[in-house]
Amino acid sequence: MLLEALVALVIFSLGLLGLVALQARAISLDQDSRYRGEAATLANQLVGNMWLTNSATVKDDYATGTTAFNAWKAQVVAALPGAANYPPTITWAPAVGERENRVTVTVSWKLPSSDVRTYTTTAEVVQ
Secondary structure (H helix, E strand, C coil), rough: CCCHHHHHHHHHHHHHHHHHHHHHHHHHHHHHHHHHHHHHHHHHHHHHHHHHCCCCCCHHHCCCCCCHHHHHHHHHHHHHCCCCCCCCCCEEEEECCCCCEEEEEEEEEEEECEEEEEEEEEEEECC
């Protein structure tokens, strides 16, 4: 009878440890999801601002190092952990039409306990 109680206690303890591990993983995934959503919001906010900018100067206004880019980059660094070590990028490529341009915005961040995470969005800005 004592052996049966000991086996039951071991099984119960393993179940509790499994629940604790499951909860820890859920918290980690929730945190990752929150930062991924924040990265998507920041990237889409930048693209939205580009659409509101004078189309003739949008490339110059949002080039790396400009005031608009640096202000947005500061928001990214403040919102995402480790983003200062992995700065966001904006790249331009010609799109299908002659007056259109395709912009790709990439935001990266790194949690201390994970790999580098990256969010990329692509949009066409008409000029």
